Amino acid sequence: MxxxxxxxxxxxxxxxxxxxxxxxxxxxxxxxLTADEVHARAALLLPEIxxxxxxxxxxxxxxxxxxxxVSVQGRVKRFxxxxxxxxxxxxxxRCGTIRDVHATGLPADLPPEERFGFxxxxxxVTYRGLCxxxxxxxxxxxx
Ligand SMILES: [Zn+2]
Ligand SMILES: [Zn+2]
Numbered sequence: 365m366x367x368x369x370x371x372x373x374x375x376x377x378x379x380x381x382x383x384x385x386x387x388x389x390x391x392x393x394x395x396x397l398t399a400d401e402v403h404a405r406a407a408l409l410l411p412e413i414x415x416x417x418x419x420x421x422x423x424x425x426x427x428x429x430x431x432x433x434v435s436v437q438g439r440v441k442r443f444x445x446x447x448x449x450x451x452x453x454x455x456x457x458r459c460g461t462i463r464d465v466h467a468t469g470l471p472a473d474l475p476p477e478e479r480f481g482f483x484x485x486x487x488x489v490t491y492r493g494l495c496x497x498x499x500x501x502x503x504x505x506x507x
Contacts, residue, residue: 367391368445371430385410386421396434396442396453396462436462436490452488456495465491 368391372379379387389405390397397405403418422443425431432447436455446464454463467489474484 390445458498
């Protein structure tokens with residue numbers, strides 16, 4: 365579960381009404397919004413919020429490590445509030461729906477002879493396939 369707002373309060377992030385709205389929109393599970401989606405939802409809560417403010421706030425949240433950027437195969441970048449909870453993504457190759465998933469075991473364990481002397485600190489695994497709606501032929505088409 366996401367606790368973005370609590371984490372930001374806990375670290376003393378300067379919480380203006382505009383920044384709070386951006387954090388509120390991002391808070392939750394399975395949240396992977398594009399910057400434009402964040403702006404659209406934030407504007408429902410705070411109509412005067414500027415797009416540039418949303419973009420700047422997102423950039424800052426990523427810079428301080430509270431929000432992760434998710435890039436999936438040439439699609440537009442998305443923002444994930446669960447930066448502190450290691451997880452993998454299950455991605456629909458047709459409509460782009462993304463779910464947070466937690467694999468059991470290490471799906472991408474790299475044997476020592478394949479590490480070329482690197483100290484490996486992180487691994488990214490993406491599971492791809494069709495979501496139930498697309499598999500049933502009812503999925504939406506997204507860019
Ligand atoms: Zn789909
Ligand atoms: Zn995620």
